Amino acid sequence: MNPLNSPLEVGVRALALLAESHPEPLDLAQLVALDHVLLHSGEFNGPPSLHPSLPTRGSELGMKRSVLEQALLVLIRAGLAGVVDQQDGLMYVATDRGPVFIDVLEAPYAESLRERAEWVVHHYPLKADARGATQQIISRASAPFRQTEAGYE
Secondary structure: OOOOOOHHHHHHHHHHHHHHHOOOOEOHHHHHHHHHHHHOHHHHOOOOOOOOOOOOHHHHHHHHHHHHHHHHHHHHHOOOEEEEEEOOEEEEEEOOHHHHHHHHOOOHHHHHHHHHHHHHHHHOOOOOOHHHHHHHHHHHHHHHHHHHHHHHO
């Protein structure tokens, strides 16, 4: 099993986001965008990024959704998250055990994760328009390529 971007790693990040937004639920599109911003927070005027900026980071969104779906199933089976049926569709929410689980993690990475989850949930404008936020992320990630192409014209 590859530990990087595995359902387990992505699940811990998703749980940090759900725990910070608790008791408010988040949908899958919101979680995908928030997870990306959490990892690359320095690019969004937040705390230093958890992961390095790679040229292909915009393509992360495509694979992230699938892995995140698997990760949410892990969280649900563990009793750390649940699914709620809202007017807008299915949403995910941390159970009462979710925030407690995140709080007991003691590694420096876990502390950085909690700090960025707090920042992204409370300071990144996503709630109303996850689709627009995703477009912004893709535009930001592809900007260096557009600049390079413009230089050759």
